[in-house]
Amino acid sequence: MYRDKLDGSFSRSRSSSISSLENISSEAIQCLAFVDSYTRKNDTQTAPTLWVGTSLGSVIQVMVSLPSQETRATTPATVSPSGTIFRLKGSVLAMSFLDCNGDLIPYQYESWKDANRERKLERTPTKSLVDNRMSPTNSAEQTWGDRQFIVIASEKVARVVALPSQNCVYKQIITEVSFVVKSEIIQIKDSVCLVCYVATGHISVFSLPSLRQLIYVDFLPLVDLRLVPYSASGNPPIMYLPHL
Numbered sequence: 001m002y003r004d005k006l007d008g009s010f011s012r013s014r015s016s017s018i019s020s021l022e023n024i025s026s027e028a029i030q031c032l033a034f035v036d037s038y039t040r041k042n043d044t045q046t047a048p049t050l051w052v053g054t055s056l057g058s059v060i061q062v063m064v065s066l067p068s069q070e071t072r073a074t075t076p077a078t079v080s081p082s083g084t085i086f087r088l089k090g091s092v093l094a095m096s097f098l099d100c101n102g103d104l105i106p107y108q109y110e111s112w113k114d115a116n117r118e119r120k121l122e123r124t125p126t127k128s129l130v131d132n133r134m135s136p137t138n139s140a141e142q143t144w145g146d147r148q149f150i151v152i153a154s155e156k157v158a159r160v161v162a163l164p165s166q167n168c169v170y171k172q173i174i175t176e177v178s179f180v181v182k183s184e185i186i187q188i189k190d191s192v193c194l195v196c197y198v199a200t201g202h203i204s205v206f207s208l209p210s211l212r213q214l215i216y217v218d219f220l221p222l223v224d225l226r227l228v229p230y231s232a233s234g235n236p237p238i239m240y241l242p243h244l
Helices: 018-022 115-121
Strands: 011-013 029-037 047-054 058-065 078-087 092-099 148-154 157-163 167-173 180-188 191-198 202-207 213-218 231-234 237-240
Touching: 029 092, 047 092, 058 092, 092 180, 092 191, 148 180, 148 191
Parallel strands: none
Antiparallel strands: 011 078, 029 047, 047 058, 058 078, 092 148, 148 157, 157 167, 180 191, 191 202, 202 213, 231 237
16 A cells, blocks of 8 residues: 555555446446556556546556457456556546657547448448557567556546556646546647646646646636536646536
């Protein structure tokens, strides 16, 4: 068990996470991320994983075992907790992954296809689909240092954890007297940023992975919950809060 010496709001555990996954009566799932990542500190190869952020500030890593392509249609995937848990203060609002250069790693997914429809269209030429998976890193590069960062933002704090070492390399207290309504990790020009809307009406923007504050401006206080949710766009940066 590790606990942040400064504020005690971050910890990680290698113990079983079964109880956290089953504690659905008081702990709700807030966000999910599918990504090829590391499951152990000394790993040199990534594997399919599911990361689960909860309302009590836990981030749970789940290993996903996929059957071969030939048996995928008839054999289900299997999942099991890896034993890795990160804990933050406040509900988890956003998670994203960066590579060692600080660029966003796209989530892993495969489009669902209707087999019957595909058979009807198999003679029709189609454009090839873009593969969102990252190119595999050679073994010489994988043995050198950390290869990924996971960015986690909660209602109170933000953390950047290096993988596979699982060290918390950057941390930031977003608010102490209020709470974050919404967080998003977006691309702005050539940089990746964490954008947070605080209930006091402030917009905070932090650089990634360093979590250095770039912008702190007044916007609109959260006097009416109908102002939520918002979405942020990076080209150009736009804040949109629909009045529902």
